[in-house]
Amino acid sequence: MFDRAILHMDLDSFFVSVERLRRPDLQGRPVIIGGHGARAVVASCSYEARMYGVRSAMPVSRARQRCPQAVVLAGDLQAYSFFSRWVCRIIKEEAPLYERASIDEFYLDLSGMDRYIGCWKWASALRRRIQEETGLPLSMGLAANKLVAKVATGEAKPHGALMIEPGRERFFLAPLAIEKIPGIGCKTAEKLHHLGVKRVAQLAAYPLEELEALFGKHGLSIWRKARGLGSSTLEPHSERKSISSEHTFDVDVADRGILHRELTRLVGKLGYLLRKKGMLASSLALKFRYADFTTLSHQQKIPYTARDELLLAYARGLFERHYKACRPLRLVGCRLAGLLRASEPLQLFDDQQREMKLLSGLDEIRDKFGRHAVRRASELGLSS
Ligand SMILES: [Mg+2]
Known part of the structure; x- marks a missing residue:
């Protein structure tokens, strides 16, 4: 009997699969998502492309x-976000x-879902439903x-399913x-190779003290992982994770220029x-507290992003739609929610690459000299 039963689900070459829904002629052909710029990198590729040695x-x-x-193809985060949410909705329902x-x-x-075989049946039905509904x-x-x-999913790919019974983890x-x-x-793999450790079994048998001295x-x-030990605790409600910040003005403000800044x-x-x-982030909200303490917040779904340009464009759009002109504000706040860990390639699309590079450059300076070391011209009121 299983103490814990954890199911990991992973969409196969997700970006490519979405593109294939829109362009069935891409079926069975090598596809690379990554854009056309001189410095573009591969964000995702089909299994057919992997066979030629193409990698993320x-x-x-x-x-x-x-x-x-x-x-x-250049990639389309908006479409990928849409499908990701669709899959998530089905999982949430079930x-x-x-x-x-x-x-x-x-x-x-x-x-606790019945017996393990019950879990497997249930999981297979869910997988079928996701495939049938979303394609x-x-x-x-x-x-x-x-x-x-997660490792089992990796071994099952593409388009497969694998169950590892309890007690069989180390064998697997x-x-x-x-x-x-x-x-x-x-880096870790390279060091381990130097020690002659290539397979998980060798790592599991390696003296722990030596691994600790080295790493x-x-x-x-990594020693625990090699022995199949790991957490079974989920982080639910990740949709609700958010970060926010707000500012109370010394005197109430109705000046658009100041509010924009x-x-x-x-x-x-x-x-x-x-x-x-x-x-x-996949959701952005603004909070307005007017001079009479009326507090309103307005929220909008946005495509997954970490780019200032996009976040700012949505924030401004929301502001323009909901700010009651000329009404003085005591406080303005912004909240980003629906946070999701970025799998690295998400940041690598063509048009975004230059900006991400610029942003990470700016972030480096901020890390070194403090958050206020670099500001956008619009923050200083130098442009609109
Ligand atoms: Mg995947």
């Missing part, structure tokens, strides 16, 4: 060399407890904890390459926090 985060120019016949781990990845806690292929793994469930992991363990990146706390973490400052601050956390 590789420069698109190199990917094109490896697979000249690939169709290269699952007792779920966590949205990224734009295309979910954990469900099915503990998106997905893979899943069922195990006693999140780590093993043992023959796998250490890189399959989440949290073992290139510090991370040593214990304050809004720009608040959004800039939140955008910075968002990027620091490595998150994307």
Whole structure:
């Protein structure tokens, strides 16, 4: 019997699958999402492209060399957000407890759901429903904890499902390459290779003290993972995670210029926090407290983003629609919600790359010299 039953679901090459819904002619062909700019990198690619050695985060120019016949697309976060929300809605309807781990990845806690075989049946039905309703292929793994469930999904891909029965975790992991363990990146893997450790079984058998001496706390973490140990605790309500900031004026303000400046400052601050956390926001709200203390807030869904430009554009749009002209405000606030961890490639689309680079440059300066070291011209009232 299972103590805990954790289901991990992951949409297969999610961005590519969405593109294929719109363009069925892309079915079975190598597809690269990553844009056309000189410095564009691969955000996602189809399994057909992977067979030619194309990988995420590789420069698109190199990917094109490896697979000249690939169709290269710029990517459309708005469409991907729409489908991600659709899948999430279905899971929310069905699952007792779920966590949205990224734009295309979910954990469900099915503990206590009858017997394990009952869980499996239930999970298979859910997977079928998602595929039939949205048209998106997905893979899943069922195990006693999140780590093993996620690795199981990885092994089941593409378009597969795998159940690891309790007690079998170490057997399942043992023959796998250490890189399959989440949290073992290139650098850690390289060091382990030097020690002759290539398979998970070797890592699990390695003396813990030596791993700790080499990797510090991370040593214990990867050793535990290699032994199939991991958390079964979900972070539910991730939709409700939010960050916010507000400002009370010394004297009530009705001047649009001043209000715009304050809004720009608040959004800039939140955008910075968002990027620091490595998150994307999917909802933006403004709060107005008028001189008579009437407090109103206005919320809007937005495509997943961490870009100041976009956040600011939505904030300004919301402001223009809802601010009662000439009515003095005591306080203005902004809140970003529906936060989601950014899987790295999300930040790498063509048109966004230059800005993300600029933003991370600015963020670096802010880290060094304080948040106020760099401000947008509009915050200082130098432009509109
Ligand atoms: Mg995926």
